[in-house]
Structures are given as structure tokens and as C-alpha cells.
Amino acid sequence: MSAQPRVAKLSYDRPDWSDHVRETVAELANVDGAVIMALQRLMDDFGYISEPALVLVSELLHLTPPQVFAVATFYHEFRLQKPADTVFMLCRGPACRVDGMVAVRKLLERRLGITVGERTADNRFAIESSGCLGICPHPPAMLIDGELAGRVTTEQLERLIAERSATSP
Numbered sequence: 001m002s003a004q005p006r007v008a009k010l011s012y013d014r015p016d017w018s019d020h021v022r023e024t025v026a027e028l029a030n031v032d033g034a035v036i037m038a039l040q041r042l043m044d045d046f047g048y049i050s051e052p053a054l055v056l057v058s059e060l061l062h063l064t065p066p067q068v069f070a071v072a073t074f075y076h077e078f079r080l081q082k083p084a085d086t087v088f089m090l091c092r093g094p095a096c097r098v099d100g101m102v103a104v105r106k107l108l109e110r111r112l113g114i115t116v117g118e119r120t121a122d123n124r125f126a127i128e129s130s131g132c133l134g135i136c137p138h139p140p141a142m143l144i145d146g147e148l149a150g151r152v153t154t155e156q157l158e159r160l161i162a163e164r165s166a167t168s169p
Contacts, residue, residue, distance in 0.1 A: 090129045
């Protein structure tokens with residue numbers, strides 16, 4: 001398991017964020033699937049897609065904001081709000097459900113004081129769920145900040161939560 005949370009490369013707080021979006025879209029403007037590729041790059045660079053960025057992408061690709069919003073909300077990988085510092089994405093697949101995920105989920109909910117689909121008030125932690133993550137021989141599985149982890153134990157999660165709670169945001 002990763003000891004450090006993932007950090008976005010860029011921030012929408014920077015005054016030049018729109019320049020970066022313009023450059024990104026310009027590189028892809030004549031490519032089939034430009035909207036998906038542009039949103040993927042923004043996710044990689046910023047960690048999420050802000051509403052102003054979504055509107056700018058739509059203008060630059062000569063689409064309506066609802067068209068780009070539809071793409072951004074259709075695919076699970078796109079986020080429209082800043083992610084928590086640490087995101088636990090729990091597998092809901094059958095193997096994980098019957099082999100340890102209930103205990104893992106209950107531990108996370110108890111320790112963090114939130115349930116699946118919520119984030120802590122300080123935005124340090126979030127619990128999300130997904131369909132099968134595809135590593136059924138290694139339940140329970142989850143993504144921790146996008147990194148796949150199998151055979152996750154409650155002890156490992158206790159240590160990870162303690163480590164990440166002790167570090168400043």
C-alpha cells in the first residue's frame with residue numbers, strides 16, 4: 001500500500017489554469033475523441049475537472065457544456081470536484097463481498113465517521129465503491145488513491161489511516 005497520498009500536478013487556483021486548458025485542447029482539437037482525451041489530461045494534471053474548465057473545453061471544442069458534462073459524468077474515472085486527500089474505492093464484486101470487504105468497509109466507516117459515498121469534513125478521506133476491480137483471486141480488493149491493493153486487511157488500513165491522519169494536509 002502506498003504511504004503517501006497522490007498529489008495533483010497543477011491547481012485551478014493558479015491564474016494561468018485556463019492557458020493550460022487551452023494548450024491541452026489545442027493539441028487534441030483535430031483528434032477523434034478529443035473531448036475524452038482532453039478530460040483525461042485535465043484529470044491527470046489537476047486531479048479533477050472544475051466547472052469553469054468543463055465550460056472552457058466545451059467552447060474550445062465547439063460543443064455545448066451539457067454535451068461535455070454528459071461525457072464527464074458517464075465515465076467513472078472523471079471527477080467534477082476536488083478529490084479527498086485519500087480515496088478508498090471499495091470493490092463490490094462477489095468475491096470481495098464474501099471474503100472480507102464487509103469488515104474492511106465497517107472499519108473505514110467507523111474510523112473515519114463517514115459512509116460509502118461520503119468524505120470527511122476536512123476533505124482528508126473519502127470512501128467510494130465500484131463494481132468488480134478484476135482481481136477476484138485476491139479479495140478483498142480496493143483502489144487507494146488509484147492504486148490497486150489486494151488482500152487488504154483491517155490492520156493495514158488502521159496503519160494507513162493513522163499515517164495519513166498524522167501528516168498535515
